Amino acid sequence: RKEVEQDPGPFNVPEGATVAFNCTYSNSASQSFFWYRQDCRKEPKLLMSVYSSGNEDGRFTAQLNRASQYISLLIRDSKLSDSATYLCVVNRNTGFQKLVFGTGTRLLVSP
Amino acid sequence: DAGVIQSPRHEVTEMGQEVTLRCKPISGHNSLFWYRQTMMRGLELLIYFNNNVPIDDSGMPEDRFSAKMPNASFSTLKIQPSEPRDSAVYFCASSPRLGSLDSNQPQHFGDGTRLSIL
Numbered sequence: 001r002k003e004v005e006q007d008p009g010p011f012n013v014p015e016g017a018t019v020a021f022n023c024t025y026s027n028s029a030s031q032s033f034f035w036y037r038q039d040c041r042k043e044p045k046l047l048m049s050v051y052s053s054g055n056e057d058g059r060f061t062a063q064l065n066r067a068s069q070y071i072s073l074l075i076r077d078s079k080l081s082d083s084a085t086y087l088c089v090v091n092r093n094t095g096f097q098k099l100v101f102g103t104g105t106r107l108l109v110s111p
Numbered sequence: 112d113a114g115v116i117q118s119p120r121h122e123v124t125e126m127g128q129e130v131t132l133r134c135k136p137i138s139g140h141n142s143l144f145w146y147r148q149t150m151m152r153g154l155e156l157l158i159y160f161n162n163n164v165p166i167d168d169s170g171m172p173e174d175r176f177s178a179k180m181p182n183a184s185f186s187t188l189k190i191q192p193s194e195p196r197d198s199a200v201y202f203c204a205s206s207p208r209l210g211s212l213d214s215n216q217p218q219h220f221g222d223g224t225r226l227s228i229l
Binding site: 034042043044045046087097098099100101102103104 | 217
């Protein structure tokens with residue numbers, strides 16, 4: 001079993017739709033969590049950190065459920081430019097930042 | 112500001128050849144990470160350095176892989192001899208500090224090196 005698991009997709013949605021991605025992690029000692037975005041043939045870039053109380057950044061909302069070891073990302077009012085692969089990332093926190101990446105969920109937003 | 116700079120952007124070589132990938136982290140960042148990305152396995156951490164010292168190389172696949180960081184502004188990842196299964200995109204990333212109190216520091220990635228071993 002992978003340490004971080006995501007549905008690979010692709011999720012095909014029309015512009016303006018709301019879409020949600022989920023991610024589960026197996027290491028209960030994980031302390032910090034992130035969503036990164038990766039465009040085709042580009043490098044990963046930090047989208048947002050995920051906090052225990054949940055957090056929002058514009059159209060993006062991230063949630064964390066420690067009991068279920070589950071992370072989610074909600075995108076409202078999807079734009080064409082949101083098309084990308086979204087990587088769920090967990091920090092093992094072994095005293096140093098050791099990130100474990102999921103294989104990503106691909107989102108395609110169409111006109 | 113200049114981001115993480117990697118070279119070469121693309122490398123195609125025959126199996127058995129030595130391959131050297133280069134990385135210049137963002138100035139002032141003292142943590143550096145090497146990752147490998149494939150379709151099957153996603154993004155995997157190979158090794159990371161703090162203040163030029165290798166902290167964890169448990170992700171290095173085998174003895175054919177080695178990494179060095181001779182100074183704060185330069186790191187190399189070497190594969191010798193290379194094999195077709197080493198074909199992947201290799202990313203270098205850096206972050207400002209490394210430590211449990213800074214676990215939310217973002218990592219900044221370079222553009223990657225696309226490596227093809229024939």
